[in-house]
Amino acid sequence: MLAQNEASSRIPVSQLHAGNFVSKRRQLLGSRKELNCALLAGLGLLAASPIGYQVILNFGGNFYPEPLIATVLTVFALTQPAAWRAVLRSLSSPSTATLFVGLTLLAAEGLIFTDGDVIAVYADFRCILILVAALQLATSRMVQVRYYAINALFLIVLFSVIGHALFYLLRGAPGPGESIKAVYPTIGLIFLAAVAQRRRWFTLHAVVIGLSVFVAITSFYRSNMIVAALLALAFLPALARRMHAPRPSLSNLGFVCASILCAVFLWIYFPDISDKIFGFLSADERRYGQTIGKLNNLFEFFRTGEVGGGDDSRVEYLNFIGDHFEAFLLPSGLGYRAIIGNWGPIWSSTKMNNLGANSIDGFHLYMLAHFGLFLSIALIMQPAIRLARYTAQISSSFDAVPQLIYVLALLLSMVISGNTFSIVSSAVAFGACLGYLGSKDPATNGG
Numbered sequence: 001m002l003a004q005n006e007a008s009s010r011i012p013v014s015q016l017h018a019g020n021f022v023s024k025r026r027q028l029l030g031s032r033k034e035l036n037c038a039l040l041a042g043l044g045l046l047a048a049s050p051i052g053y054q055v056i057l058n059f060g061g062n063f064y065p066e067p068l069i070a071t072v073l074t075v076f077a078l079t080q081p082a083a084w085r086a087v088l089r090s091l092s093s094p095s096t097a098t099l100f101v102g103l104t105l106l107a108a109e110g111l112i113f114t115d116g117d118v119i120a121v122y123a124d125f126r127c128i129l130i131l132v133a134a135l136q137l138a139t140s141r142m143v144q145v146r147y148y149a150i151n152a153l154f155l156i157v158l159f160s161v162i163g164h165a166l167f168y169l170l171r172g173a174p175g176p177g178e179s180i181k182a183v184y185p186t187i188g189l190i191f192l193a194a195v196a197q198r199r200r201w202f203t204l205h206a207v208v209i210g211l212s213v214f215v216a217i218t219s220f221y222r223s224n225m226i227v228a229a230l231l232a233l234a235f236l237p238a239l240a241r242r243m244h245a246p247r248p249s250l251s252n253l254g255f256v257c258a259s260i261l262c263a264v265f266l267w268i269y270f271p272d273i274s275d276k277i278f279g280f281l282s283a284d285e286r287r288y289g290q291t292i293g294k295l296n297n298l299f300e301f302f303r304t305g306e307v308g309g310g311d312d313s314r315v316e317y318l319n320f321i322g323d324h325f326e327a328f329l330l331p332s333g334l335g336y337r338a339i340i341g342n343w344g345p346i347w348s349s350t351k352m353n354n355l356g357a358n359s360i361d362g363f364h365l366y367m368l369a370h371f372g373l374f375l376s377i378a379l380i381m382q383p384a385i386r387l388a389r390y391t392a393q394i395s396s397s398f399d400a401v402p403q404l405i406y407v408l409a410l411l412l413s414m415v416i417s418g419n420t421f422s423i424v425s426s427a428v429a430f431g432a433c434l435g436y437l438g439s440k441d442p443a444t445n446g447g
Contacts (some may be wrong), residue, residue, distance in 0.1 A: 009043050017038055023120065034078025035079065039072045042153040048156060048185070048425035062119060065424060082199040083148065090140040090149075091133065098261065099132055103334075106370070110333030113346045124370070128334075131420060134428045135383065138435025145238035147442040153432040154195050157188040160425045161211055169219050181290065186227055187413050187420070188429030191436055193231045194406050197238050198399070209235055215231045217277070220290040223416040227409045234405040241398045313354060318363055320344070320352045331372040336360060336422055346371055359418055366418035387438035 046052035046068055053063035068322075079082040103125060110121040137149035164184045189212045196205035209232055216228035241252060281287050309415075320343075321328055327348035336359040343357040344350065359366040367376040394400040410433060420430040 002319065004342055016146040027384050036077075036152070039075060040152055041159045043069070044073055044156040044159025047161040048160035048369070050167040051163045051354065052279065053424065054167070059300060063424075082114070086142060086145050087137070087149075087153065090142050091136055093136075095225075096132070096136060100129075102375075103128055103132075106331055107334050107359060109331065110344075110370075111337040113333040114335035114338030115408045120337040121333070124334035124421055127421050127424055130424060131427040131431040134443060135435045136431075138387070138432050139439045143442045146439070147226055150432075150436060150441065150443070151194065153428065153436075154192065157185065157191055157425075157429050157432060159186055160185055160429070161192070161215070164425070165211070165214060181221060183419065183423065183426075184215045184219050184224065185423070185425040185429040186215065186219075186224050186417075187219075187410060188435050189231060189427055190409050190413070191433035194402070194433070195404050195441070198444050200238070200241075205207040205238060217280075220287055221416075222291060223289070223412060225295070226412060229413075230405050230409040234402040234409075237401050255265075275399065281290055285397060286407025313357070314361065316352070316354065317357075317361065321368060324348045324350060328368045329373045331375050332370055334370055336366065336370065336418075339369075349422045360422050361418065362416065363414035363418045363420065366421050370421075383434050383438060390440070391436050403437070410434070410437065 017432060045063035045427075046056055052058075052065060052068070057063055057065050057068060078428040107121050107125045109120065110124070114120050121437060135144065138153060138159065140146040164182070168182050188209060192208045193205065193212070195201075196208055209228075212231045214226075216225040278292075281291050324344070327345045330345075330347060332346035339351075340358040341353065341356060343352040343354075343365075353447065359369045371379065387407065391403050392401075394403055417426075420426045
């Protein structure tokens with residue numbers, strides 16, 4: 001049986017039929033689904049949420065998830081050795097080895113870049129390794145590994161978002177002088193919605209939309225509000241497909257009736273609900289500035305082209321890069337925390353000394369400051385081509401429209417934030433989302 005499991009994991013997607021895939025899938029997963037769910041939920045809640053990195057696994061002000069991750073992987077390897085070996089084979093490739101060596105060299109360069117700040121360099125190194133592992137597993141050529149990895153990543157990201165929400169609810173309102181912003185793995189919501197949409201998990205899809213609305217309201221980031229609106233928009237084709245089913249089942253009819261009732265409820269009570277939301281955001285000057293104020297700035301930018309307050313720093317980044325373009329061509333090494341307020345590449349003596357200037361204000365800022373333009377293009381090329389190719393191959397409008405919306409939401413999140421390289425929850429979510437949106441899902445027979 002063990003040999004059969006290992007042999008079956010090498011079957012390519014093109015030779016895998018839906019019928020025999022189900023049986024092979026069960027062989028690989030075994031009968032330990034409850035244990036797997038518990039382990040993955042623990043990873044999501046503790047290793048990928050503030051419950052872990054600010055409370056339980058925080059020692060001396062630093063986050064150390066390694067003991068938990070090592071324990072989970074050890075239990076997985078001992079209880080499911082065949083699946084563990086399949087995962088290792090999926091990760092063991094010349095490209096993975098090259099990436100690891102290159103990342104190690106960047107870490108070594110980062111020690112020079114940051115004047116020996118080992119913790120800052122290792123924090124980036126750890127997140128990028130997690131990002132690469134999630135991306136590799138979500139796009140694995142071994143169909144069974146990819147199926148299992150997508151399920152595992154789905155649970156980790158789901159419980160990560162839940163952990164962030166629970167932490168927000170337990171923490172309470174921020175006090176005077178504290179930041180009102182709450183950082184969520186927003187890209188994880190895109191990944192969750194995409195999986196639910198492709199696999200037609202309508203109830204879970206609706207739950208993800210609800211989570212995205214909660215995140216939009218409680219995080220006080222306008223980008224999260226836009227992402228929530230995009231995810232809700234991407235849900236409409238799924239709803240339309242369900243309503244146009246040739247043989248509506250009782251569950252379909254119930255879903256449609258519930259949707260109509262919700263629409264009627266919102267139509268009647270929307271003015272009251274919107275007034276309460278507006279009142280909540282307006283009650284605190286900081287909340288108002290971060291949400292309504294910045295949304296107004298965004299609309300004003302599209303209307304007049306003028307940049308509003310709080311967004312001028314993003315323009316300053318672009319101006320600084322343009323003025324010192326040649327210094328951003330080569331990599332400068334890892335360790336974004338060590339150059340906050342003194343931002344710029346190692347190849348330029350001039351730095352951007354604005355208070356708070358840092359690499360995680362945008363994906364492009366991190367890539368240029370730490371990887372350099374040439375290496376950034378080389379790293380982005382393959383996943384970008386994979387994403388574009390898969391999107392272009394989608395023939396059904398019910399699937400193509402949500403895919404385009406998810407890609408747009410992903411690009412928006414990347415432009416706004418570069419914390420995919422600095423926060424574990426964002427790293428695993430980004431790797432999973434980028435890989436999933438650019439590849440087929442074995443659970444939907446390749447769709």
